[in-house]
Amino acid sequence: MKKKNAFYAQSGGVTAVINASACGVIETARKHKDKIGKVYAGRDGIIGALTEELIDTSKESARAIAALRHTPSGAFGSCRYKLKGLDENRAEYERLIEVFKAHNIGYFFYNGGGDSQDTTHKVSQISRELGYPITCIGIPKTVDNDLPFTDNCPGFGSVAKYVAVSIREAGFDVASMSRTSTKIFVLEVMGRHAGWIAAAGGLAAEKEGDAPHIILFPEVPFVQTKFLARVKACVKQYGYCAIVVSEGVRNRKGEFLAEAGGTDAFGHARLGGVAPVVAELIKSRLGYKHHWAVADYLQRAARHIASKRDVEQAYAVGKTAVEFALAGKNAVMTTIVRTSNSPYRWKIGEAKLSRVANVEKMMPASFITRDGFGITQRCRTYLSPLIQGEDYPPYKNGLPQYVQLKKVAVKKRLNTRFKL
Secondary structure (H helix, E strand, C coil): CCCEEEEEEECCCCCCCHHHHHHHHHHHHHCCCCCEEEEEEECCCHHHHHCCCEEEHHHCCHHHHHHHHHCCCCCCCCCCCCCCCCCCCHHHHHHHHHHHHHCCEEEEEEEECHHHHHHHHHHHHHHHHCCCCCEEEEEECCCCCCCCCCCCCCCHHHHHHHHHHHHHHHHHHHHHHCCCCCCEEEEEECCCCCCHHHHHHHHHCCCCCCCCCEEECCCCCECHHHHHHHHHHHHHHHCCEEEEEECCCEECCCCECCEEEEECCCCCEEECCHHHHHHHHHHHHHCCCEEEEECHHHHHHCHHHCEHHHHHHHHHHHHHHHHHHHCCCCCEEEEEEEEEECCEEEEEEEEEHHHHCCCCCCCCHHHECCCCCCECHHHHHHHHHHHCCECCCCEECCEECCCCCCCCECCCCCCCCCCC
């Protein structure tokens, strides 16, 4: 029987370490040439499969593939394109199977968050129904850290490290100027529904008075009077106040503080910017001079300060995905399992895609202090191991050196074209 090829694609918002997972997939597949043919990557995620725009990774050198481990963003391109349900748009799934059949693809590896795991699950279902079996393995990725059944998500540890370092450094800056100038600094971080990234900022506060003094979580309703009172108390006690705010903070009515209107491709509310809203509230009510910043893409693109542990785990979930497929596993997602806190130990596990799809993992109440403005020791114990270690990329002329792949296209075999 002719060896089956593999399809790999990246989905959703990219991270500092998603390419490490790609590296794990491709390098491991190359070690099993007797069982897996070529690894084709989707150009711009699942769109590449629908439009038959496949990238032949065999045209890339071993050195280039290895360099993916220290290169940020999505090397093959990602997308925010959510496939509808099987009953709503069966044609999309039939198209995927048509492309996979045309290119002898028998393995499907999808690297993404909750929506991506849902897609992987549906592909496994339709492949059986249409009589063209495909081994489908989900590879976790999300900076939001909100996938269930995995201790943490690859991509999160590096964002957590970036945010903790950034608020610590900014705190020193504001403290030095607070007597005669700026007294308030607000850092906005990602996290639409879950406050994991905002919580990571709390790691910077190792002793009383350290920044950040206040963390605003999506899980805790924003109460204006309570918040302003805490800001005023911090300025009085420390001379300044450093704040980390999650983009998804809501008021008691459940409304986003910074909803810009409309939705994105996944149907999520499009958010504006909560940092300026919070900063302006402080200025108008308390009169303090302020500065604010939005970490935005910087927090998820910062490979130069990635967590070594995050890089190792991102590679491992990609590597094990291939090993799972070869072992006959199907319709599962690779997971990270914490086996010990002290010392910290972990291994790779698995979760059924049917259970993972479209489920979000929120911050436990036990991770947030009773006043709602900080993290508990239990949270610190969970977060701290995830930011450990440095894994610097190679530098040249003072700048990090990242790989840009050739991305050689696979010749199309279908006469029909798919319109998005």
